Amino acid sequence: MNKVMFFAHLRDVVGEEFLSLEAAGKTVAVLKAELAAKYDLPRMDTVMTAINEEFASNDEVIREGDEVAFIPPVSGG
């Protein structure tokens, strides 16, 4: 299983802080596209991804147990 976390406007759209789902073997891009279609997520081209708290490329493959987080453009400071 994989914990997939959402923040900011993505969290509002999905309605959950995280989902538990099977993403092992998928690339970040595939998971992103699946979730974007399922939840009608907006502006996914601006959204970064982290795997286990480190930025990951769209072509990175998710492994069993990885924690995935979708990171909209940040606005701290």
Added chain:
Amino acid sequence: MKLYEISKEPIDIQAVIDKVIQREAGAITTFIGTVREFTKGKKTLFLIYEAYEAMAVKKLEQIGWEIEERWEGCKVAITHRVGRLDITDVAVVIAVSTPHRADAYEANRYAIERIKEIVPIWKKEHWEDGEEWMGNQLETVAYPSGKPEAGDLDE
């Protein structure tokens, strides 16, 4: 002592400064980011800051390492607030100490710019007529590869 923190409570500015005190330092610069009432004429009532806390702390640490590599003898401490903040509240405090003052100013500026690029913290602005999560404010930055590009990472 934790040099990099996400805080749900108001930030003790002096406590952040105290973390970078060192005998080798000739200067300490402190940046205090505060909640502004008007942005381009629009009145903000209050903000909500949210963080991916574990990763945010790691990214603040990374910024600290980057600074220590670039400016010799540097010591850095950063605390960022989360939760509801009202106008004039302190959102972030960055303290940098260095042997000479020019480096302290430069390194501190570098830290806040990097926070705005790579640290997973978001603010939601609440106005009289609505609310919205602020991304990169102009919505001009896309991440075609899904993560910050090397260019984004070098200032």
